[in-house]
Amino acid sequence: MKISRSIIAPLVLTILASALYRIMPNRPMGFAPQIAIALFSGALCAKNKKWAFAMPLISMFISDLFFELLYINHLTDYQGFYSGQWLNYILIAGLAAFGFLIQTKKIASISIAFLAGPTTYFILSNFTVWIGGGGWNRPKTFTGLMQCYVDGVPFYSNSLLATFIFGSVLFGAYSLISKKSKIIA
Numbered sequence: 001m002k003i004s005r006s007i008i009a010p011l012v013l014t015i016l017a018s019a020l021y022r023i024m025p026n027r028p029m030g031f032a033p034q035i036a037i038a039l040f041s042g043a044l045c046a047k048n049k050k051w052a053f054a055m056p057l058i059s060m061f062i063s064d065l066f067f068e069l070l071y072i073n074h075l076t077d078y079q080g081f082y083s084g085q086w087l088n089y090i091l092i093a094g095l096a097a098f099g100f101l102i103q104t105k106k107i108a109s110i111s112i113a114f115l116a117g118p119t120t121y122f123i124l125s126n127f128t129v130w131i132g133g134g135g136w137n138r139p140k141t142f143t144g145l146m147q148c149y150v151d152g153v154p155f156y157s158n159s160l161l162a163t164f165i166f167g168s169v170l171f172g173a174y175s176l177i178s179k180k181s182k183i184i185a
Contacts, residue, residue, distance in 0.1 A: 011044075014170065015055060019062035023070065030155030034060055034092050035117045036166035042099015043113075044174065052096040057089055087128050091121055104171065114167050118159040126152040 018033040034056050041055035068080025095117045103109040129135045130148035138144035138151070 011055070015059045016062065018059045018166070019066065022059075022063035023066045023076075025076075028158045030158035031162040032159075033162060033166035033170075035095055035121060035159060035163045036114075036170055038092055038095035039099040039102065039113050039117050039163070039167055040170040040174070042096035043102040043104050043110075043171075044099070045096075046100045049096075049100075052099060053093045056092050056096060060089060060092060084128075084132060084134070088125065091124055091128075095121060104175075110167070110171055114163050115160070118156065118163045122149075122152060122156040122159065 014037070018037055021027070022032045022034065037059055038056035042052045045052035045055070064080040064085070066080065067076065067078055070076040071079045098113050098117050098120070101109070102113050126149050127145070129152070130138055130145050131140075135148060136151055138148045
């Protein structure tokens with residue numbers, strides 16, 4: 001898959017829309033498009049890997065910038081930038097590698113990535129929360145780690161659902177656009 005000039009504007013709009021969506025008030029925690037964007041950009045930009053990693057990071061950075069502006073102006077309790085955030089960026093960018101493995105014409109390949117991406121993110125991010133003493137500051141025991149994973153289940157289920165919904169929209173829209181551009185050409 002190459003990025004054609006006709007797809008650049010929709011990709012930019014996708015990044016901006018997802019960044020704005022992520023800061024919406026009363027959105028279920030964990031229900032965000034960034035994992036789907038990472039998978040999509042990995043599949044779309046497999047030959048140009050720097051863009052595969054950059055797209056989800058740009059989306060996150062823009063939304064974190066919005067969060068920070070809202071926080072500074074006392075419009076939200078969530079900071080946009082916080083210590084340890086760099087790890088979250090690494091995890092999201094790393095999920096683009098799952099996209100490299102997607103065969104975009106095979107629904108099974110896409111579905112496996114939609115399951116593997118949020119699951120990997122859940123396992124790694126909750127481990128880093130536990131080891132760093134974040135969240136509910138669970139004890140540094142196996143039981144504490146398991147408690148931390150249980151704490152994250154609502155985020156995981158929302159993340160899984162969001163990845164399937166947003167990913168289906170991204171891959172579906174791309175498929176339709178690709179078919180239409182071949183018909184027109």
